[in-house]
Amino acid sequence: MKVTHRYSLENFKLFVKPFERVINTITLAGGRFIFVGGCVRDVLLNESPKDADAEVYGIPLSKLKQALELVDIVSEVGKKFGVLKLKNYPIDISLPRLDTKTGPGHKGFSVKVDYSIPFRQAAKRRDLTINAIGFDPVKNEILDPYEGVRDLNKRILRAVDSKTFVEDPLRGLRVAQFASRFFMDPHKSLLFLCQTLDITELPHERIFEEIRKLLLLGKQPSKGFLFLKEAKLLEQFCPWLAHLSESRWSHTLLALDQAVTVRPTEEDTALVFMLSVMCSALDPADTRSYLKSCVMKEKLKGSVSLILEKGHLILEAQRVANKADLFWIGRELHKTGLSWRDLLLFLKTMNPKALWVTDLCEQVFATGASNPKNLEPVITGDHLIKKGLRPGKEFNDLLNRCLKIQYEQGITNADRILEEIL
Missing domain, CATH: 3.30.460.10 (Beta Polymerase, domain 2)
Known part of the structure; x- marks a missing residue:
């Protein structure tokens, strides 16, 4: 652009x-x-x-x-x-x-x-x-x-001084960030300088901070990631992304630019979303390896992993099997501070023209699976204790059975659920 x-x-x-x-x-x-x-x-x-x-x-x-x-x-x-x-x-x-x-x-x-x-x-x-x-x-x-x-x-990025520029390897990552934020092109001489940088000597938190800025502030992330790959910097901190097949790499770049247009405003939510898109073409093991190097809250790393896990399963099937699964997935998302909105945003970004994603959105909201109140168990431990049961393994199994009945049969009356299991 x-x-x-x-x-x-x-x-x-x-x-x-x-x-x-x-x-x-x-x-x-x-x-x-x-x-x-x-x-x-x-x-x-x-x-x-x-x-x-x-x-x-x-x-x-x-x-x-x-x-x-x-x-x-x-x-x-x-x-x-x-x-x-x-x-x-x-x-x-x-x-x-x-x-x-x-x-x-x-x-x-x-x-x-x-x-x-x-x-x-x-x-x-x-x-x-x-x-x-x-x-x-x-x-x-x-x-x-x-x-x-x-x-x-x-719209050109150029080093002030070629001798002093290379003294700080962090600058190579800053170039990528600025290219993405301001739609600017690194000069050929700057690319050459960045190809000589060794960023492995940098602390993980400094590397991730620049990638975080690229993802959260970038207006065209593909520009920054293309530069990182060409400058041989990407392979130094995320080799799995650098070595993707051409088709997967191209799709990731397109998805990142698409993601910017719908990027959430809340910082943590936006970071989870953008990292999920960034890692969408990686194998789960490679994603875990990369996230391990990211200096961020463990909860957010778990959120990225969950979005990718559920997202890939749904993308492969192009649907959610049944109504109950909508609630089970919603509950897992809710436990990590996410919601169906976050997962649907990822699905829409990865496959923007798919009609089935639109259908899934309607299904999620029509069933109430996006409402946290509907995800809460109707039957709690107190209900079972009042029936004379004591906490233990069987106790937890009964609670899970109650939740299964609630989700699969759509029963929200406590007495009716208890009749089913006792």
Whole structure:
């Protein structure tokens, strides 16, 4: 999908307004306030940043902190980076810094904070040109030493510096995420750089965090996954997906892009849904292996496995055998915090043109199998105790028989069910 944009400095006026008091206070203290990073990129893309990052040039950290304390309550985080947070403003403010590679991984850097360096030198540590753009709100001026605005207009992802880019292997995953989120194409030179990266040295949680963003924020996930495969990064953290047959791979990409159009708004639900689609072509054992490496709640991993298990059974049969099965499946889903809506969304995404999926939707809602109240057992342990029975193996067997009668015969009267088993 080709997407173009036109940016206007008017967009920055709206973005800057909530921070005017902060900017004016720093300026009066002798500092130069510059918005940096993703917030500048997002404003240029006509999007609304949820928060902001800024660098202050010309004054030391002590003076910066003293000035900010006139505005709000200040807390210092990441002391070696010199980052200041304000209680009532969604912004991180820091001094410009220089990063030097000293060891493996994304944390193997020494950091030198230096408020006297020019913006161009400070921006050189950024990964991509689109993230190396600054905005000076006092001069109403865009600072673009690496032609990031040009690359935004051309929808190209390009490294700021080829030597420093490869020092942090996490950047290869960020490229995939940005390609997916902003409909952008990595430059050939960037692809070559990413093909040299070893992401196996990264912690699992950092890898999964970038994939999570790709799945939850991506507008065209296929773009990101195609890049990951071409850059030989996918095989390093999910070889089962990288080695799918061409037909299964193509279907997975199509399904991921289809999934974006119906992606739930609640984060955990959306993550379960998108991961289920991502793993839909994998064997169950391979899915378990991949999920094991994902740093997420165990409950969510179980939800993905259940959606895939039930989803594949239904996709293969193209139906649910009988009314009772609708309730049994609904009960299993409900136990893990899911519902029939989640499973039907997966089925519709995997087979969007299938009429039988539409029929199944109507069947589920017509029978009431989607209503959690209808899934609850009519007969509980209290009913059996009142009949003189004691808890034990036979006790549990009787409860299961009661639930079977309830689901299979549609009986919801407690006395009638008890008559059937006693």
